[in-house]
Amino acid sequence: MTALEAARRRRSRSKVTDEAPSDEQFLELVSAAATVADHSELQPWRLIEFRGHSRAAVGRAIAAASGATGDAADKLAGKALRSPLLVAVVVSPRDSRKVPYWEQEAVASGVAHLLSLLLDEAGWGVMWRTGVWTRSPEVAEAHRLAPGENLLGWLYIGGRPDRDDDGRPRKPVDARRFVTSL
Numbered sequence: 216m217t218a219l220e221a222a223r224r225r226r227s228r229s230k231v232t233d234e235a236p237s238d239e240q241f242l243e244l245v246s247a248a249a250t251v252a253d254h255s256e257l258q259p260w261r262l263i264e265f266r267g268h269s270r271a272a273v274g275r276a277i278a279a280a281s282g283a284t285g286d287a288a289d290k291l292a293g294k295a296l297r298s299p300l301l302v303a304v305v306v307s308p309r310d311s312r313k314v315p316y317w318e319q320e321a322v323a324s325g326v327a328h329l330l331s332l333l334l335d336e337a338g339w340g341v342m343w344r345t346g347v348w349t350r351s352p353e354v355a356e357a358h359r360l361a362p363g364e365n366l367l368g369w370l371y372i373g374g375r376p377d378r379d380d381d382g383r384p385r386k387p388v389d390a391r392r393f394v395t396s397l
Contacts, residue, residue, distance in 0.1 A: 221336040226385065228340030231373025235266065235300035236339055244337060248330035253322045254314045260323035262330075263303040263358055270295045273303075273369070276357035280348040298340075298371035302330075307364050323367055331370055340375040343368055 216224075236244070245262060253259075265273055274295035278288040295301055306323040308316050327343060334341040345368035348354050358366060 216336060221332060223385065225332050225335045227342040228375060229342055230376055231298045231340035231371065232376055233299050234374030235372060240337070244330060244333045247333055248326050251322060251325035251329050254318060255311060257309040257311060257314055257319060257322070259306060259308050259319035260326050261305045261307045263305060265295070265301040265303070266299065270301050272357050273301060276354045277348045280351035280353040298373040300372040302370040302372060303358050304367040304370065305358070305360060305364050306367055307361070320367070327367060327370065334372060338375065340373050342371045344371055
C-alpha cells in the first residue's frame with residue numbers, strides 16, 4: 216500500500232475491540248512516526264501509554280477537572296476505558312532561539328497524526344481525542360507532566376471490530392478550496 220492509499224483509507228474508529236498492539240509493535244510504529252519533520256531535531260514530544268488499570272487514573276482526572284459528580288462523573292471517568300491502549304500525546308518543548316513553541320507543538324501534532332496513520336495502516340483501530348480537559352491541572356497531574364509540558368490529547372487504540380467499514384469510500388475533499396496561488 217502506498218502512503219497515498221493509506222492516507223485516503225484512514226478513518227477514525229470510535230469503537231475498538233479489547234485487542235491492542237504489543238509493546239514491540241507499538242514501539243516500531245513510534246520509531247517510524249519519529250521521522251516527522253522536526254526543525255533542529257529537537258524531538259519536543261513524548262508519549263505516555265496507559266494499559267489496563269492505569270487508564271482509570273486518566274478517567275478520574277477528567278471527571279475531577281469537569282467538576283461533575285455522581286453518575287455524570289462516572290460516565291466521564293469511563294471514557295478512558297473505551298480502548299485497551301490509551302496513548303497521551305505530550306508536547307515537551309526544548310529551549311531554542313530558532314524554533315518557537317508553536318513549531319514544537321506542530322512537531323508533536325505531526326508525530327501523533329503520523330502515528331495514527333501508521334496504526335491504521337497496520338490494521339489497528341485508532342482515534343485521536345482531545346477536549347477541554349487536556350490543559351487542566353488535574354489531568355496534567357495524572358499524567359505527571361513536567362513544568363512547561365502540555366497534553367495535546369489521547370490516541371485511543373484497539374482492534375478493529377468485525378464489522379469494519381474499510382470498504383466504504385470516504386467523502387472526497389475539494390482540494391481547490393484550500394489551495395490558492397499568488
